[in-house]
Amino acid sequence: MPPEQLDLPGTDFDGVRPKRRPSRGMYLLPSLLTAANIAAGYYAITQSVQGTVADPSYFDHAALAIGLAALLDGVDGFIARVTNTASDFGKELDSLADVITFGVAPSLLAYIWGFRMLPVPIYPELRDNVVHAGVLVCFLFLICGASRLARFNISVNPQPRNPGKPGKKFFVGMPIPAGAGVIAAVVHFFRGSPVNDPWIALIWLVLILFTAYLMVSSWRFWSAKELTSGGRHPFQLVALVGLIGALIAWKSEWMLMIIALGYLSSGVLARLAYSWGRRRRRSRESGPA
Numbered sequence: 001m002p003p004e005q006l007d008l009p010g011t012d013f014d015g016v017r018p019k020r021r022p023s024r025g026m027y028l029l030p031s032l033l034t035a036a037n038i039a040a041g042y043y044a045i046t047q048s049v050q051g052t053v054a055d056p057s058y059f060d061h062a063a064l065a066i067g068l069a070a071l072l073d074g075v076d077g078f079i080a081r082v083t084n085t086a087s088d089f090g091k092e093l094d095s096l097a098d099v100i101t102f103g104v105a106p107s108l109l110a111y112i113w114g115f116r117m118l119p120v121p122i123y124p125e126l127r128d129n130v131v132h133a134g135v136l137v138c139f140l141f142l143i144c145g146a147s148r149l150a151r152f153n154i155s156v157n158p159q160p161r162n163p164g165k166p167g168k169k170f171f172v173g174m175p176i177p178a179g180a181g182v183i184a185a186v187v188h189f190f191r192g193s194p195v196n197d198p199w200i201a202l203i204w205l206v207l208i209l210f211t212a213y214l215m216v217s218s219w220r221f222w223s224a225k226e227l228t229s230g231g232r233h234p235f236q237l238v239a240l241v242g243l244i245g246a247l248i249a250w251k252s253e254w255m256l257m258i259i260a261l262g263y264l265s266s267g268v269l270a271r272l273a274y275s276w277g278r279r280r281r282r283s284r285e286s287g288p289a
Helices: 024-050 057-082 088-116 124-154 176-189 198-216 235-250 252-286
Strands: 170-172 220-222
Touching: 024 057, 024 088, 057 088, 057 176, 088 124, 088 176, 088 198, 124 176, 124 198, 176 198, 176 252, 198 252, 220 252, 235 252
Parallel strands: none
Antiparallel strands: 170 220
16 A cells, blocks of 8 residues: 555545644634624614714714724624634624614614704704604615525525626625615714704605615625635735725725715616616617618
């Protein structure tokens, strides 16, 4: 028998050393980050209920906590994939955390900041109607976010209605952290100062309703998983992430607003481009030979 075929300690019968399983501590790390995600969502809720027109900093703190939770949500998934420590328990805990942090917390913040703080003397009847509509729309945001998570958990290789380039990974519908990021970015852009005009509140209502629809839609949204799935990370990508981080630290209000609304717009533009291209193909096929 050749030496390489010997049954040596730590090898299988073919002489190939099996892969070592990650330690229990590595399995605990993603769950700890998920727990930090829940803590950020709980902090955002407590800050939202304390916010007032006189001290709007509480609303700003809530928005920043949701933004931090979105970062933690991406990091724990990345670590679970890289260390091969994904588990059913971690997936379920992550989904529950997302409902709290990216469903309950932003919907409550959106209602109190955009509707509940409207001044009473200005357009009293319009204000009451807008506040009641705000309750319904913010609840729809929560339900759509939870439905988006449920669909994601049971889907196997989902395909968007407007498929993109083969080989690229896309989300079907806007992810719930991105939807919560839209609300948090708008609140942070105004430094937490609540809406004081019912007509502006109507625009806020439409934005929340449209974001909720995008989460349950079948439109494609870009996924960054192909950037983190491989073992090699080019220097250009690291430099780009560092540059974006520096810009956020310098002008967080503008950068977070651009990132959030830019991502929202990317899904809409991808849908419009696909519809326009399909219409052109049909016109060519139906035209004279």
